[in-house]
């Protein structure tokens with residue numbers, strides 16, 4: 141039996157750590173060639189090396205995912221090298237110090253929207269023509285539970301993540317005739333460098349886990365399992381949907 145993603149080329153943005161890295165590793169295990177897009181070149185190279193040493197196939201595309209001109213050029217080069225990009229996971233994201241709504245200034249708002257939403261819009265635009273030609277594509281947008289329940293993480297972050305759900309639904313309808321599916325994954329709290337920066341202590345994570353109906357937080361690998369499913373032929377008729385593998389956290393928020 142062949143691996144479910146054999147022959148597919150998958151691009152993951154913000155793939156140098158946390159969940160992005162987990163998406164790359166799992167899709168590579170399932171047979172995909174993975175393009176590791178990441179702001180920090182050394183992180184991208186580390187992920188590529190780890191995948192290759194486990195027998196997988198990967199290459200690095202460093203750079204700021206929200207730099208539209210740069211990404212058009214680098215994704216274009218990756219397309220030329222590989223002939224096709226079948227899967228894009230728009231995972232690049234930043235969080236920040238929580239601030240009251242009135243204190244979020246324009247620069248802060250713009251940076252949050254650039255990385256968490258604009259990058260997804262334009263990186264996807266760079267791969268869609270090739271997906272249309274192939275009449276096959278999988279676009280997976282990483283949103284957040286906060287887009288569904290609101291948040292204490294800052295209105296700018298939640299605005300961007302809500303935009304990811306709107307983008308998902310709009311593209312799902314627009315690209316359906318080309319057999320391109322577009323779905324979102326909206327994680328609850330996952331322990332990664334992003335959240336360690338704000339929650340800091342194990343006690344803080346444990347307190348949050350106690351509020352989850354299933355009693356624990358998801359691991360990056362459990363989020364990656366939803367992404368790999370949406371990327372596969374098993375999800376062939378699933379489009380415009382949002383999966384939230386959060387142990388029920390998305391039902392109750394925090």
Ligand SMILES: NC(=O)c1ccc[n+]([C@@H]2O[C@H](COP(=O)([O-])OP(=O)(O)OC[C@H]3O[C@@H](n4cnc5c(N)ncnc54)[C@H](O)[C@@H]3O)[C@@H](O)[C@H]2O)c1
Pocket residue numbers: 153154155156157158159160177178179180183203204205206231232233234235255282283284285326327328329330331332333334335
């Ligand atoms: N961790 C959580 O609890 C949680 C919950 C819901 C959603 N998310 C979302 O999941 C995604 C991954 O988050 P994570 O927790 O794994 O974060 P992380 O901080 O561990 O990893 C994010 C990676 O993206 C890279 N990055 C940052 N800005 C970039 C840019 N402009 N261009 C390219 N790469 C960039 C970082 O260098 C880092 O390697 C984000 O979109 C985040 O908003 C996270």
